[in-house]
Amino acid sequence: MQNLESLDVSGKRVLVRVDYNVPMQGGVIQDDTRITASLPTLNKLLQGGASLVLMSHLGRPKGGPDPKYSLKLVADALSTALGRPVQFIASLPGSDETLAAVQQLQPGEVALLENVRFEAGEEKNDPALTAKLARLGDAFVLDAFGSAHRAHASVSGVASQLPHAAGTLLQTEVDALDKLINNPVHPYVVIIGGAKVSDKLLVIENLLPRVDKLLIGGGMAYTFIKARGGMIGESIHEDDQLDLARRLLGEYAGKIMLPTDVIAADAFSEDAHTQVVPSGEIPDGWQGLDAGPDTVRAYTAALQGAKTVFWNGPLGVFEFAKFAGGTNAVAEAVAHLGAGTYSVVGGGDSVSAINRSGQSSKVSHVSTGGGASLELLEGKTLPGVEAMK
Template identity: 45%
Template sequence: MKKTLKDYKFKNKTVLVRVDFNVPMKDGKVTNDNRVNAALPTIEYLLDNDAKVVLFSHLGKIKKEEDLKKNSLMPVAELLSKKLKKPVKFVNSIEGHELEEKINKMKPTEVVLFENTRFADITNSDGTINLEAKRESKNDSTLGKYWSSLGDIFVNDAFGTAHREHASNVGIASYIKNSCLGFLVEKEVAMLEKCINNPQSPFVAIIGGAKVSDKINVIQNLLKVADKILIGGGMAYTFFKAKGIETGNSLVEKDRIDIATELLKNSNGKIILPIDSAASASFANDKPIFSADQNIDVNLMGLDIGPKSIELFKKELEGAKTVVWNGPMGVFEFSNYAAGTKAVCKSISELAGAFTVIGGGDSAAAAIQLGFEDKFTHISTGGGASLEFMEGKILPGIDSIQNK
């Protein structure tokens, strides 16, 4: 068991909080504040307990010098200030005298947000540009030690990067004396552990998305605990090909056909594939052509599960007590090929008394976009992290936190 916020007294302590403010931006404005809202319970708890709160996060991909301007966290500081109804002091640096002075002068219940941690990936400690620096993403020990020196307690509340070994999570936790999980990460771990490690039967997993290669380890791990695994999305066609079914121009990973064959062979009938498809002559939002069965015409590509598959999946979900869903059933960005994802989303949301979890990523985006956000037990904030958790992997950002 990892230490949590309830294991510490925070009065007059400088608390370093790794949050996930990797939010979508347009014209210098935050366009979706879900991740900011998700961090509020931890921040407000610390403020209520008279802490000095120092926040930091990554934002976007930082690969070239132009990225330094468009990926500043300053707009997030302004948004957070409105949500907390108090000033959030923004520091336009990730290290150095200005940051240290701001933190040293903090009083209890004050909030400082410093600049994008990934700026360290293309800058040296003196601020000069070095596109090969990678100090954050390669967990530079000097940087992790420096950041740890800025506070008394480290709180990791960024589940979205928990599967990464970075200076801003593992680095700090390695050098600071006191560390714990924030409320968001604590909840993520509890929800996913209940779902994957201690599920109530019948346990149905729904796995979609484009590629089998992205989900091989997930399927292998879930075969140990799930009663059924429903496969949708582009990855279904690699399984079709493994069974000798005609896939037309559908997405097929030829180098993964042997693995798909092996998974089917070892599944003891747990893997359930679609029985028809919504197809198109091109990768476009054209009117769907529905296949009569699993076979797809040589000139068509499958872009969604078909109406017969929707009914099959709905039936297979009946009576489920635990459901985990990761990956859409089709190209849900195209309105004509969103029916499968919508139907699965709706079916899960209507299961009475079931423990239902969405493992982040595109399926989480779909559920929120379709208005089902409040109909699930839990929607993960970390696609990559939840995927690795479902694979049975240890997440370094969590593993590095002190045990109780």
């Protein structure tokens, strides 16, 4: 990929696609990792004498303005993080009003556009919108790794219209994840959690031949447990993935680890009654909502001595504090593996857990891209990455 060194940005207006799709609740940003992750690129461009026009999306608006998904609060947070004013431009990104506003920017000044997905043509990679967005800058930098797997107007579309380069974050992400695929140092341990096997099937299939151990947790574990004849009560599972789970268990029996015990609940609720039971003996009317203590010990032990570790997805219903113990334990274990281990954490809940543990600095790399990370690890080509070559 072309990097920032290939762009002369002095006195130029640089259009930067960032990923500020931050978790928001009650008008409060819950985790600013994606904002702070963009600062190295922004500071480098500003030090080079550029003015910056930042584009991002937030949430999933239906191709039109929706106050719930406005980036106004993000502009305020970015201003604090960047240590300089950030102008928020509330008009649609492709409008003449937005163009007029950014044309007034002076070197060293920063503007954040309103949610680019308010434009109906964004996700369609509409050529007309691409042309309008390209008017906003003299050069383009893609630093939104979390959106690099999307062939959208603001991601790969604009790159075809302007001199372009990959930002520091995008380059770092691609390099970090490449180490998980090409010649990883062994022993190599992967922890995969989350609700559905189908969501991460391709990652599992692509990584299994490369890893020494694959630790499976979260809701997807119950599909595997049922596939080998276990009783899973009312636990979430996918019947249409049972044959696949049986095949993987047969082919990679020595690599795949499943929970041996779980914390079962009589309802999907923070206030549910709970009991610890063997993972294949969950009573009718009960459901597994977290890894049990024996599983936590076994998974922690399996991580010891690993030289390469990748973790994506929670081991339980992380949203409920009562069922976050397994996820938090893995966060602690990964953080304490030491300098001799190359460790990567990706996925919203996993990132939140490692951040809450206060030890994210002890992990080699915390990925900002959920879907993009997974697609890269599936072996897919990312449109945004290709556009930077």
